[in-house]
Amino acid sequence: MTGPAGGLHTDLYEIRMAASYLRRGMTGPATFSLFVRRLPPGRGFLVTAGLAECLEFLEGFGFGEADLAYLRDEVGLTPPDLAALGRLRFTGDVHAIPEGRVAGPGEPLLEVTAPLPQAQLVETALLNFTTYACAIATKAVRCRIAAPGADLVDFAARRTHGPDAAFATARATAVAGFAGTSHVASARRFGLRPVGTMAHSYVLAFPSEHAAFRAFAEDFPESPVFLVDTYDTVSGVRTAIEVARELRLPDSRVGIRLDSGDLGALAVAARGLLDRAGLPRARIMASGGLDEFALARLTAAGAPIDAFGIGTRVGVSADAPFLDSAYKLVEYDGAPVLKLSTGKVSSPGAKQVFRGAPGVPDVIGLRGEPCPAGGEPLLVPVMRAGRRVGGDGVGEARARLAADVRWLPDAVSRLHDPEQLEVRPSAAVRELTEQLVRRYRAAAAPA
Amino acid sequence: MTGPAGGLHTDLYEIRMAASYLRRGMTGPATFSLFVRRLPPGRGFLVTAGLAECLEFLEGFGFGEADLAYLRDEVGLTPPDLAALGRLRFTGDVHAIPEGRVAGPGEPLLEVTAPLPQAQLVETALLNFTTYACAIATKAVRCRIAAPGADLVDFAARRTHGPDAAFATARATAVAGFAGTSHVASARRFGLRPVGTMAHSYVLAFPSEHAAFRAFAEDFPESPVFLVDTYDTVSGVRTAIEVARELRLPDSRVGIRLDSGDLGALAVAARGLLDRAGLPRARIMASGGLDEFALARLTAAGAPIDAFGIGTRVGVSADAPFLDSAYKLVEYDGAPVLKLSTGKVSSPGAKQVFRGAPGVPDVIGLRGEPCPAGGEPLLVPVMRAGRRVGGDGVGEARARLAADVRWLPDAVSRLHDPEQLEVRPSAAVRELTEQLVRRYRAAAAPA
Structure with a gap:
């Protein structure tokens, strides 16, 4: 009391x-x-x-x-x-x-x-x-409208206006139909699905990208998502494929994340590499400065992206912050x-x-x-x-x-x-x- | 512990x-x-x-x-x-x-x-x-630069992105040189000056503007600031003058607040009325959707405004929210x-x-x-x-x-x-x- x-x-x-x-x-x-x-x-x-x-x-x-x-x-x-x-x-x-x-x-x-x-x-x-x-919440549902076929995930916690706003964003995006949030405290408070991949720092802390991906897949074999753009995106995708093969990971469990560059073109390239490597069910996630307009462009272009991590621009409602x-x-x-x-x-x-x-x-x-x-x-x-x-x-x-x-x-x-x-x-x-x-x-x- | x-x-x-x-x-x-x-x-x-x-x-x-x-x-x-x-x-x-x-x-x-x-x-x-x-903080100091001669006050708490952001805004605006904040919890936490006037609801809750102003001045005779735009700004200023006279308030204690309309023109009109009424030291405050650009325009025009209440656009850094x-x-x-x-x-x-x-x-x-x-x-x-x-x-x-x-x-x-x-x-x-x-x-x- x-x-x-x-x-x-x-x-x-x-x-x-x-x-x-x-x-x-x-x-x-x-x-x-x-x-x-x-x-x-x-x-x-x-x-x-x-x-x-x-x-x-x-x-x-x-x-x-x-x-x-x-x-x-x-x-x-x-x-x-x-x-x-x-x-x-x-x-x-x-x-x-x-x-x-x-x-x-x-x-x-x-x-x-x-x-x-x-x-x-x-x-x-x-x-x-x-x-x-x-x-x-309004900004979030506009994102949901923009990409009707993809999973959307809240990645905003690092740039919302304080912790209160991180909670409010996780809740608002869940109401808008997002599939999960990266913000663990919000996932716990509201019973949402916590979602996360890896950061560039993880890749940099290992002697090589290959060593990093392999360590991550060993530690989290249920659903490793490899961040492939630390050095070069296309070779990052190849490294992810190598590690998936070495560890015999079923392709339904594997994912990659694109976080810079031309996301649409890189998704097409990555999809081709994954498919040709016998990993047709490996999922492609994209992130980095996304909002409803970027989602709509990628969707209209038919970019083969299964999930989007959406952060700052939703978490501060960037074009209409009040x-x-x-x-x-x-x-x-x-x-x-x-x-x-x-x-x-x-x-x-x-x-x-x-x-x-x-x-x-x-x-x-x-x-x-x-x-x-x-x-x-x-x-x-x-x-x-x-x-x-x-x-x-x-x-x-x-x-x-x-x-x-x-x-x-x-x-x-x-x-x-x-x-x-x-x-x-x-x-x-x-x-x-x-x-x-x-x-x-x-x-x-x-x- | x-x-x-x-x-x-x-x-x-x-x-x-x-x-x-x-x-x-x-x-x-x-x-x-x-x-x-x-x-x-x-x-x-x-x-x-x-x-x-x-x-x-x-x-x-x-x-x-x-x-x-x-x-x-x-x-x-x-x-x-x-x-x-x-x-x-x-x-x-x-x-x-x-x-x-x-x-x-x-x-x-x-x-x-x-x-x-x-x-x-x-x-x-x-x-x-x-x-x-x-x-x-960056937005706040731009406001400070825009209106070097006036007192600035943080009025942002109602539209910041949560309570955390209300605290951060009060602190950031104080660092930028603002004279006080309306957010009482922030004033207490950071040792800032709490500042406040009256709202339209106060005026509406009384049978007349005159009754409201009189009640407020009786209750807070040290520094009543009358919000003059609930019905009509110029007649609101006249009502404030009447009440100041009736209660023999020294003009150094009296203030008015403009919150809508052409703030520059209304400030000139109000200044004239106050001066002619023998209240040359009565202060004029302005508020309502202000940012550094509005402050610069009013300052350049020589608007006789002594203090500005600055809220939302600073509290969300409206044109650069991240x-x-x-x-x-x-x-x-x-x-x-x-x-x-x-x-x-x-x-x-x-x-x-x-x-x-x-x-x-x-x-x-x-x-x-x-x-x-x-x-x-x-x-x-x-x-x-x-x-x-x-x-x-x-x-x-x-x-x-x-x-x-x-x-x-x-x-x-x-x-x-x-x-x-x-x-x-x-x-x-x-x-x-x-x-x-x-x-x-x-x-x-x-x-």
């Missing part, structure tokens, strides 16, 4: 605002909506991810003694502030789109309803967990609210997203609206009174995403210059927004 | 290679060099960062019982493998360029010398900690080695970087070479036999970086289309490389 945690994983203003609300008794129920305002260039849809981290955070949320001492000494909070924050836990409800769904711009991915100070304090963490996880995410107050104490900031107008009220047949635009409605016939409400209750309800794992999320990708119009799922998933507000959302805008504009007019 | 940790924060191949080395008694001293092969487009130099995390990781490195059980059950390691890994700690030496220096392409940022299995196992983690921290980092074996058991992979040839031997006067190219030499007259060797011992030596904090790193930025040629430090920091190999490095290339090519020639 550990104590409450995470209270300081937030921006200072959340703590100041929460202290102010608590002093003033402003603890009525507030609903905040977390959504992505606009999709990045080159993205037609998003993939939901990061929900498990959010819920785990909320369940454990609170301020420890040392947190409170810091807020007293360095932030100047008063004893009553500290007493109130010290008692505070997250007791609210959360609705969310489950992990592994596709979503469009403006669709609430998660909505929190809780006493105002609680809902405010968790803003920073919920945005943090959700934003990058969705960006990476999303324009927001967490906005949409209702307080029973009344819907919105902001009018230039270019960032928000939309009032607790919401639901209704999804129909392929090609039919999603509808963002108010939460109480009836679901259109044949439609599916995407947000479901995932936490009640601070405790998780339901919830599933990577496998279920992967199945949802595979189905959702099939549902996507081709124009939205294509890699180059996709159209954006169409999303429309319901008539009720439009009316409520217009009504509030009129009321605010009238109040703001010079007296 | 916690047990060893971090053993599984690695790629599977590191564990397999280490097990193979251990079975074969290949535990001679190995030196690996961590460097960035090429700088990303738009970068003339790098800033070193992430070293503290690396050293902390190495000091605690090892496999716990649960780690070993996983490797037995899911990776198939044998009892002798597990016994050897269970005993393994990091007992090596580390040389590194200290945090907060500028560096160029190919320069070793860190070199590990340790028994081969140890030095191999920590590859993934050292690359992970170093790569993104350097990318973010570096082409590598960790390469350069020496094993007393003999220098190199790889020849297409486009990725490495350079053999333990190294040193010698830096001279401004405008003189850095020289990458062998570690034993004498330092040229007037030159400074950049790598220093930071760990001996597994224990940190020396070491300093954020303040020292910040001072180093400020001096190094003054040292940089203008053509290298400029924001647009910079030249790259010049780096040359020493004659000894060139000779050793050529000698090894000849030897390998001869050995690889068809018999």
Whole structure:
């Protein structure tokens, strides 16, 4: 039993605002909506991810003694502030789109309803967990779409933005349909298949490439994958063939990995050498700076590559490393609210997203609206009174995403210059927004 | 006293290679060099960062019982493998360029010398900690260069790639000369100034903007910063002025924050209103999607902005979210080695970087070479036999970086289309490389 945690994983203003609300008794129920305002260039849809981290955070949320001492000494909070924050836990409800769904711009991915100070304090963490996880999951499924016939493996751990991101990438790529991850801690945490070959340093540490390959195959005879480009790729493939013959390894167990040069041409050459050597089932893996565009080119060219190791560009979502995410107050104490900031107008009220047949635009409605016939409400209750309800794992999320990708119009799922998933507000959302805008504009007019 | 940790924060191949080395008694001293092969487009130099995390990781490195059980059950390691890994700690030496220096392409940022299995196992983690921290620190100092007269504040926590990255960003921006961070946990961990204003939700939770501003100023009279764009920026500034007058707040304590629209024009309008209202010392802060290019434009236009809140684009290093980092074996058991992979040839031997006067190219030499007259060797011992030596904090790193930025040629430090920091190999490095290339090519020639 550990104590409450995470209270300081937030921006200072959340703590100041929460202290102010608590002093003033402003603890009525507030609903905040977390959504992505606009999709990045080159993205037609998003993939939901990061929900498990959010819920785990909320369940454990609170301020420890040392947190409170810091807020007293360095932030100047008063004893009553500290007493109130010290008692505070997250007791609210959360609705969310489950992990592994596709979503469009403006669709609430998660909505929190809780006493105002609680809902405010968790803003920073919920945005943090959700934003990058969705960006990476989206990039990962684009890779899956680009190379439908090959195994994909997550090789990103060395260049993600910290260990947290290595875990999030392993999970997001698994949901996207990758076959395994090189990151052992992630494989263990999420029950994924750990995958690994050998590095150039292994080859260099032996007197010769042949000695290195032979040692590796002796030590790991079940599935040795030989990295063949340390000195020269074609002669590396020949060395791999020699070692396979010397040790009489069945070709179904043997693999080679290409990690530099013209991967398509080298794969053709390697396939020819392996086939002529009587190793037709030996597998070819490729890695090195790959992303969905490189995968699509290699796939279109018919490169005989069985598996791809995909690292950095997915693990940092290189061409779209952030999303324009927001967490906005949409209702307080029973009344819907919105902001009018230039270019960032928000939309009032607790919401639901209704999804129909392929090609039919999603509808963002108010939460109480009836679901259109044949439609599916995407947000479901995932936490009640601070405790998780339901919830599933990577496998279920992967199945949802595979189905959702099939549902996507081709124009939205294509890699180059996709159209954006169409999303429309319901008539009720439009009316409520217009009504509030009129009321605010009238109040703001010079007296 | 916690047990060893971090053993599984690695790629599977590191564990397999280490097990193979251990079975074969290949535990001679190995030196690996961590460097960035090429700088990303738009970068003339790098800033070193992430070293503290690396050293902390190495000091605690090892496999716990649960780690070993996983490797037995899911990776198939044998009892002798597990016994050897269970005993393994990091007992090596580390040389590194200290945090907060500028560096160029190919320069070793860190070199590990340790028994081969140890030095191999920590590859993934050292690359992970170093790569993104350097990318973010580099982006941050470019912001510092772009707006020399203003206070900069880290607002990135909500969109970094996880909590680890929020910490790394707070630290990197502090080293770059930022005045504070919004991320409270980072402020506490690194002794930085926590900074925060108010959010739109605070304004929306009150019956009017005026009521919200008044409540905030009553609760935080030392330094209220009013977010003025929830409804309309100019009328928001007027509301802030009204509240300052009603509560007789001294203008030196008051601030406003602009978060949307044409920040330059709005700052001019706000400055005029504040000055005419007798609040000439009231400060103007701006935020919202800022990076070094936006800062440079606002600075060049003479926008009267006293402080900038800088978030996402620095926290993810948006235009260069990764570096082409590598960790390469350069020496094993007393003999220098190199790889020849297409486009990725490495350079053999333990190294040193010698830096001279401004405008003189850095020289990458062998570690034993004498330092040229007037030159400074950049790598220093930071760990001996597994224990940190020396070491300093954020303040020292910040001072180093400020001096190094003054040292940089203008053509290298400029924001647009910079030249790259010049780096040359020493004659000894060139000779050793050529000698090894000849030897390998001869050995690889068809018999």
